[in-house]
Amino acid sequence: MPFRGPSDLHLHSDRSDGTESPTGVMEAARAEGIRTAALTDHDTTAGWDEAAEAARARGMSFLPGMELSTRREWRSIHILAYLFDPDDPALRREIERIRRSRRDRIEEMVTRIGRDYTLSLADVLTEGTDDATVGRPHIADALVRAGIVADRSAAFADILSPRGPYYVSLYAPDPLVAVQLVADAGGVAIMAHPASRAGQLATRDLDEMVSAGLAGFELGHRENSGAHLRMLRAYCATGDLIVTGSSDYHGAGKPNRPGEHTTDDEMVARILEAGAGTAPTLG
Numbered sequence: 658m659p660f661r662g663p664s665d666l667h668l669h670s671d672r673s674d675g676t677e678s679p680t681g682v683m684e685a686a687r688a689e690g691i692r693t694a695a696l697t698d699h700d701t702t703a704g705w706d707e708a709a710e711a712a713r714a715r716g717m718s719f720l721p722g723m724e725l726s727t728r729r730e731w732r733s734i735h736i737l738a739y740l741f742d743p744d745d746p747a748l749r750r751e752i753e754r755i756r757r758s759r760r761d762r763i764e765e766m767v768t769r770i771g772r773d774y775t776l777s778l779a780d781v782l783t784e785g786t787d788d789a790t791v792g793r794p795h796i797a798d799a800l801v802r803a804g805i806v807a808d809r810s811a812a813f814a815d816i817l818s819p820r821g822p823y824y825v826s827l828y829a830p831d832p833l834v835a836v837q838l839v840a841d842a843g844g845v846a847i848m849a850h851p852a853s854r855a856g857q858l859a860t861r862d863l864d865e866m867v868s869a870g871l872a873g874f875e876l877g878h879r880e881n882s883g884a885h886l887r888m889l890r891a892y893c894a895t896g897d898l899i900v901t902g903s904s905d906y907h908g909a910g911k912p913n914r915p916g917e918h919t920t921d922d923e924m925v926a927r928i929l930e931a932g933a934g935t936a937p938t939l940g
């Protein structure tokens with residue numbers, strides 16, 4: 658096999674809401690013993706080149722990836738995409754639409770928060786976020802810097818809660834559309850943390866997505882739990898689908914550590930086999 662485990666296929670850098678550079682992320686993964694890694698920033702491929710080079714320099718294998726924001730009704734569904742063509746026009750258009758909406762939405766949320774707290778857009782959008790995909794974590798970090806909350810988790814529990822008065826939703830495509838876009842761009846689509854509280858889909862919805870090209874499910878993830886996870890284990894076994902496990906590392910932004918969940922070699926091999934839009938860096 659041209660790559661070596663352990664493999665962690667879900668990591669975020671400061672190109673979205675992680676706190677470290679792509680190089681720093683590969684460094685952190687390597688320090689935890691990871692030999693094959695994917696960078697999966699939200700709605701952007703901006704970190705790929707740097708991460709690939711950092712992985713190569715450390716003798717690691719690298720899979721280019723991305724975590725797409727999607728929504729069905731109130732459910733926020735994240736679709737991990739691997740090895741797709743980053744220049745695919747339809748996918749690019751959709752990502753740009755999401756990213757634009759994320760900027761507008763941050764502005765609106767900061768306006769609302771600014772009525773009750775001393776916070777401005779300039780506090781949130783700093784040099785470090787210039788071409789990054791921005792999200793609520795960036796508002797959280799500004800609230801921490803201002804001494805308003807202790808850490809990101811405290812911000813999410815209160816000021817940034819979807820049930821609170823400051824929340825604004827972002828534009829996101831339906832997950833079925835996202836799966837089709839990824840498949841059409843030669844990529845491998847895996848549903849991220851599918852048994853988390855952010856949104857669980859019924860089997861008939863999953864069937865439809867698998868028919869459209871959804872290749873598998875990230876069952877190893879700290880936010881998965883309960884009966885839905887047990888159902889998905891059986892669902893993946895029956896359908897012979899790809900099963901992954903990953904950390905969802907965000908640097909200092911979350912407690913998740915690289916390698917806390919990993920993906921079996923056999924499953925990594927299936928992703929490498931299925932991905933046709935861009936080449937991995939094997940080392």
Ligand code: AMP
Nearest residue numbers: 674791792793794809810813907910911
């Ligand atoms: P957004 O996509 O802008 O609505 O923000 C959601 C992102 O915030 C997710 O991708 C997570 O990485 C992050 N997030 C969600 N909950 C928490 C939390 N409790 N602590 C830190 N980060 C979180």
Ligand code: FE
Nearest residue numbers: 669674699907
């Ligand atoms: Fe995130």
Ligand code: FE
Nearest residue numbers: 724735849850
């Ligand atoms: Fe996610």
Ligand code: ZN
Nearest residue numbers: 667669724905
């Ligand atoms: Zn993630």
